[in-house]
Amino acid sequence: MNLTLSDEQAMVRDMVRRFLADRYDATTMAKGPMPPDDWRALGELGLFALLMPEQDGGLGGGAAEVMIVSEEMGRALAISPLAECILMCGRAIIGHPATEGWSERLLQGDALLAFARGGELVNERLTASATIVRDGMDADAFVVETEGGALFLVDGQDSGVGRMPVRLVDGSMAARVHFDAAEAIALTVSVNQWVEAQALAGLSIVAELVGAMATMLDLTIDYVRQRRQFGKTIASFQVVQHRCARMYTWLEQSRSLLLKAAMVDEEARGRAVTMAQAYVCDAALKLAEEAVQLHGGMGVTDELAVGRGLRRVLLLSRLHGGGIAARAALAA
Structure with missing residues (x-):
């Protein structure tokens, strides 16, 4: 490899x-x-x-x-x-x-598409009440996976599309989307192509989490080297050193699983991504919480990047069921 x-x-x-x-x-x-x-x-x-x-x-x-x-x-x-x-x-x-x-x-970046699940096709029209759809308020169109597993493209300007705004924990806007006899274009995607697309999306989420972990660790190391207590920097305290070392371990273990998931053959990628999600989703959240703790009371505010980063990690680590769904899939 x-x-x-x-x-x-x-x-x-x-x-x-x-x-x-x-x-x-x-x-x-x-x-x-x-x-x-x-x-x-x-x-x-x-x-x-x-x-x-x-x-x-x-x-x-x-x-x-x-x-x-x-x-x-x-x-x-x-x-x-x-x-x-x-x-x-x-x-x-x-x-x-x-x-x-x-x-x-x-x-070209001129159109934003959002993914939704649910519903069925009735008289060549899509009827569905989707769950919360990320970027659903801003989406120009939707790719919808019905309960039967078929894929359709729906124009966001269709009169049969209804949206209700939902603000997510990281500040982004999602939507509760309802399709009421909306015109839908059938998408002929093979099972293997769709499995690979979902695996790559999962890989992307894991990689984002690893990148966020690296930034939050760097910010925390910089902070503890500057913050002084009892006449010395808190980085000199053994307990702080141990906590930073634990954060570093979570990051490197997560990065190793990410690399494995990216480098395996396509046939094995789905399971490798699931294995990475099972660990990284929880490790990223623990690292983010440690970063906030080591920053003290300011860590939970919007003024510091670690506070905003915690909310971003909280969202990413829960997408598509997060680590819990990944471990359930591996155990099945």
């Missing part, structure tokens, strides 16, 4: 890191969803096309590229719809003649 980035992959990592560093620092990260102009700029850079299959008009990036891009997003605590909008919805619609216009807009 080769764990070294190629020159092209290193260039992608550095490009995304510079892009985000110009827009986020400790005072601005995780303060709100990524602005539409920044999302569009990433599309114009070709980042979204990079993560699409080459046979469908993308640039052929695979799991390693998904890991690289997502981890940098996590490092910046950027609140973006990358996992579901690009890796799930994008891979569901790209390559279909009926959705060509949506695919082009999606890859």
